[in-house]
Amino acid sequence: MTSDTRLDRPALILTALITLGTLITLLAMGRVPFCQCGHIDLWGTVGTSEASQQLADWYTPSHLLHGFLFYGALWLVARRVPLGWRLVVATVVECAWEIIENTDAVIQRYREVTISLDYFGDSVLNSGADIAAMFAGFWLARVLPVWASVAVVIGFEVLTMWVIRDGLALNIIMLLYPVEAIATWQAG
Structure with missing residues (x-):
């Protein structure tokens, strides 16, 4: 195996320990x-307080995209x-993002400047699934041709913008520098 395909044991153990x-x-x-709702579902419903409490939600694709972007950048x-x-x-x-994203300050920021008015932070289950989605994106970026990786990133961004009027790019923009026109469009 070449150095690009080998996942040596110490690195895998450290990855597991960090997670x-x-x-x-x-x-x-x-x-x-x-979820404090008393049940675990595969998918959380956007616009409800349990959206980020279930295993996955419409923001899970953004974590998949993190994997593509991290692989490409590295x-x-x-x-x-x-x-x-x-x-x-x-x-x-x-993992640093999952911790930062779930601080009271960032949760409040999301609620103030994005469409995520009912966001109360992720459940640990959801955060674990988000980290797993990043792993999947990282692995897919390694095996897919560059054009396919770019297509997946664009495709998921377009899909989430179309379905929930949000996505990785809009989420970052609205968190860091809210734009009134975007907020108005997201509110429908």
């Missing part, structure tokens, strides 16, 4: 393990670093 540490940290922060700047260690870096970034 586990993140889930424990989220529990320690007071995030609920799973291939550009660190392609000589073995794949497993690039996965460790991607995992650190994704």
